[in-house]
Amino acid sequence: MTIALDGFGAEQGFDVLAEGARRAAADGIGVRVFGPQRSLGLDGVDGIEVIPTSEWIGNDDDPVHSVRERKEASVVRAAADVAEGNAAAMVSLGSTGATMAAATFGLKRLKGVQRPALAVPIPSPKKPVLFLDVGANVEVRAQHLVQFAFLGAAFSAAVMEVHEPTVGLLTVGEEAGKGRPEIVEAHRILSESPGINFAGNIEGGDLPAAKVDVVVTDGFTGNVALKVMEGAAKELAGAISEVARQNPIAAVGGMLLKPSLGGLRKKFDPDTTGGAILLGLRSIAIVGHGASGSEGVANAIRLAARTSKVDAVGRTSALLREGHAERSALAGDDAAPAGEGLPR
């Protein structure tokens, strides 16, 4: 199993990318790194091949335009490497928009999928929840939401090993008529779709409470909700630490409690999950956290390898074919031109 890694874009620099690649390679995963050979210092490491590239696309570059124009950019070359069959999946810690554009153009969409979606496993205290779309599609139509539901269910079953995962539609009330028109319509289609375990509408609080296995929304709401949730957890943890600092007895309490909180902290550590997964393409692309440490990089590569090993894409494709998704939602498939829906 070989993974193509974008050798640029880590906020902590080339060292975390190189060390992450080393750790993944030590697990027996082949890694092809597209980046600056000298800075990475990976020559001669077993299982790692560096393909020298000095060009890259940054957060300030226009993603779609840059990906189209700069064929030598590391993320574009990583996608091409997967398309050529040299690697099974790609990983990038760089610009989310550029990674999505490079993957969408380079890896092609699965049949029946109009818009790829970005999914993240939410480290809820109870059980992990797959949440999508968290940023690929700022505006959606009903059939896009339906496709996200099928994509998420297939990934949850194949990679997260959830048996017949329940899927909820995120909106402002449990009743079928609640929310924007495209949500009401998606609710109707999903309610009538065999092949998916549709649990109906869910509300914001049901996401952290892990009421369902897969939560579906548009990329705008998903992005805001994900960042609100991460921010709230961070602020609350900070406020508790602050309280513990202000009072000597509380400080002792905090010290005694702290070791046991390690597992919880690790569960919520973005490095643990590896990153977001772009679903709906013919290969998997992992969008790692720009701020990842080397374990985060290694986990992103491991996640890419695991999704490829369990044939997440093939199983997703089968579910899309088998389920009534094609018959009900995808009838008259008006696939958007490549690049539509991508962030500007």
Add this chain to the structure above:
Amino acid sequence: MTIALDGFGAEQGFDVLAEGARRAAADGIGVRVFGPQRSLGLDGVDGIEVIPTSEWIGNDDDPVHSVRERKEASVVRAAADVAEGNAAAMVSLGSTGATMAAATFGLKRLKGVQRPALAVPIPSPKKPVLFLDVGANVEVRAQHLVQFAFLGAAFSAAVMEVHEPTVGLLTVGEEAGKGRPEIVEAHRILSESPGINFAGNIEGGDLPAAKVDVVVTDGFTGNVALKVMEGAAKELAGAISEVARQNPIAAVGGMLLKPSLGGLRKKFDPDTTGGAILLGLRSIAIVGHGASGSEGVANAIRLAARTSKVDAVGRTSALLREGHAERSALAGDDAAPAGEGLPR
């Protein structure tokens, strides 16, 4: 200062409504309660008048239709009481949709406001943030978002006593072009509007981090984000308690830490804030938490009295007039018919 209270709709029953009214009356606030005289048991309490009503609108009733048809319903009578000048503001713990509909029809909109918005003070650890719209308008246009910005800024200054409050627009990236078309357009209008301290775009994480004083969004995103945030705080607190239970040393730590966390818990307790505030009408309507205890009811009444005392509505109206909102955003005011935008 007299407040009209809907005497139905408290999940904990009539006792919490009656006790909440008693506590507010003890602070010198006049309370006119529209509800079942016998169940409330408030006869002869100083400062409280019970106006007997046996009809009410529940969560399962269609809000707009019920408010139009049932003139004797407690929430409709409370709104009429404010309109007739007997009370300065209204409070209801019942159906949010019915309260919004009763207020919108009964209290009338402020000049220049097309859509009232529901605002909540978010108990961020750092400082309270006013967040709107959290559910009144599932779909918005750019000029609605601009009005929400002015409404929120005026309330923050008048009632929350924030000097020249900063206002942020919630979206998926800091750059001006990020988000849905109506957000990009609202950003442009607000950037050119004197009379408001516009801080530009903010992301989800900036809401719990209290980066600005007022956060503006549409009612769909706001409702989801608010519930995600409340849910995340609850789940995280639960997970920490669970960890503390599982290990004896951690349990001692938790016990020592607990008393100091009381202040934090109180800050996050929904009863502390009193409820959501419907802004943009000629009087204030407070949408209390259905699950409130008696202190929550009292705080909702106190909040209504405070907003009236500082003339929040008059000051909001003045800001809307003074600022360039009218000139830039409200030019060609195409006020929606009453009821449009209200939840179904």
